[in-house]
Amino acid sequence: MNDFFKSCLRWQMAFCLALGIAFAACNDDNNEGLPDDTTPQHSFEVADFTPIKGPRDTEVTLNGKNFGTDKESVKVFFNEKEATVVSVTDDKIVVRVPGLPGEECFVKVEIDGEEVKCKQLFDYIIQMYVSTLVGGKFKNEGGTDKPDNKPIVTENPTGEIPLAEAKFCGKMESNLNVDKDGNVYFVVKQGGDDYVYKANSETGLLTHVGKSNVGNVSLTLGMNPVTGTLYAVRDQSEWGDLVIYDQENGWFESRTEDEKFKWDKTAGFPSGIDAYGARKAITVRPSTGEIFMFMKGALGSLEVGERPWIGKNLGIPTDKVNGKFSRGMVFDVNNDNILYFSVEEDGRIFKYNIETKECTRLAGSDYGNLPDLIDGDLGGSTLNHPCQICMDSQNNIYVADRYNCCIRKISLDAGTITTFAGKAQTEGYQDGLISEALFDDPMGIAVDKNGVIYVADSDNYAIRRIALE
Structure with a gap:
């Protein structure tokens, strides 16, 4: 009998020991990654x-x-x-x-x-956030802002440098473009020169792509969303001048007769810069690769193929835009027969069907006595000098609403417009949540394949980034 009890006791002791080891192992697993209280004391x-x-x-x-x-x-x-x-x-x-x-x-x-x-x-907590990709206002050594919103540098950067070190002495008044690799292309004006840059948030680098020096003639950028080819036209030239950027071979400075294009004037357009110049908005039709331009109230297209290149006159979409400027054009991502364009001077955005020639007002109203910013239903909305526009894959159009100092969002599905980022009619320079961020004359805007939005914040000498962070 004693042997039997001894055997039971030994079995119970072995079971308890195994159970204790198992509990200890579980406890170690549950505390994996956390500090061990038995480790030696730290100095803090x-x-x-x-x-x-x-x-x-x-x-x-x-x-x-x-x-x-x-x-x-x-x-x-x-x-x-x-x-x-x-x-x-x-x-x-x-x-x-x-x-x-x-x-x-x-x-x-x-x-x-x-x-x-x-x-x-x-x-x-992940929220929509505005940050500065590159540039921005700078402070003197004493800590005060440079007077008159001017940065402390006198030359724009050249070569390739880290984004954090880049400072600009000119404003970003041209279109933004972003390719499939997340490269953001933009133009900085300095006197009679236009500096073209490429910025990439992944590599953290800014690259000086090229420079155009034709006095007061400015470059306007456009990109083929299929091939990633970047185009630029000079905005004050009856004969036209096209610049093409090739990723492998670099920037081609277009100065020869062979690289100019002429307008087909058989449509009866008046001659001169007033009709054919002021190309401050260009975009590329994805299905055909044609470059579309808005020329002070008139639409034109250019097919880049065998030379000579001849620009087509597409006419004036509506008499409401005749003789007026546009800085924004974008094709509908679901149907590139539909072209949206902004009219900066009148604060309106139009929808144009290339096949039927039908042109209707999408958003905005004649300024008149209405407030400069009204959100809500598109029919009763107002904008104040809308510049570049872009469209994401969710049927939303984003507008750089220049003089309202904010970014507006048009939902085509809901038929509404809202203030998306920035404090309406409050200029300034501040990163932060989209409801707290500040802009100063935003003029360019583009959205990448992931829904990240980039803004050319002109009077802040900066490219801003809006994303979930």
Whole structure:
């Protein structure tokens, strides 16, 4: 009998030992990635942080002790993304949350190479955010803004440099274009020169593509969305001048007779720059590769093939736009028989059917005595000098509403217009959530395949980026 009880006791002890090992293993699994309380003490401690959730640029305060006061020696990470350290005292570190670190974030503090991971998790909130891709207003060494909204540099950059180092002395008053690889093309005016640039957020680089120096004649950019070929025309020339950018061979400066195009005047257009110049809006029809231009009230198209290139007169879509400027044209992404174009001077956007020649007002009204900005139903809406427009894959048209200092969004499905980004009629320069960001004379706008929007913020000397972050 004693042997039987001894055998049972040994079996129970073995079972309890195995059960204890299993519990210990589970406990280790549940605490994987969190600090081990049995590890040796660090020279500093992190107790907790507040708040425990928020979007990009949320200020988070980490509480603890022995942090020191040397801000340069402190690094804080949300997962693998480094935060911006705002201030450091011996018992508090204040940081700004970086963009897109992940929805659940481990927070790690590193001081002089020593690391401590917080036991709390930070919940990151994804929201639509405006940031600066490149450029922006700059401050003097004393910290004051340059007078008259002018940056401190006197020359535009050349070569290839990091986006963060680029400063411009001219405004971005031409169209924006973005290709399938996320390269953003834009023009910066400096005196009689037009500098063409390519910016890429993935590589973090700005590349000077080329320069045009024809006095007051400005370049207007357009891109073939299928091939990615970038075109530019000079806006004050009866005979026309076409520049083509080839990704492999670089920028071709069009100065020879062979690279000029002429207009077919059989449609009875009046001659002279007033009719054929002022090409401040161009776009490319995806199905045919034709370049469409808006020439002070008249539409024209150019098929780039065998020379000589002859521009076609497509007529005046409606007498309401005769003799007026447009800075924005875009084809409907679902049907490229439909062309949308803005009329800057009258604050209106039109819809034009290339086949039927039918032209109807889509948004905006004659200025008259109406307020400069009315959201809601498209029929009663107003805009104030709408410039470039673009369209995403969700049937939305985005408008650079220049003098309202904001970005407007037209929902073709709902038949409405809203203020999408910026504070209406409030100029300034501020990144942040779309409801808090500020623009100053936005003139160019483009959207990439992922729905990221880029804005040529003219009087801020900057290219802005609007995306979920």
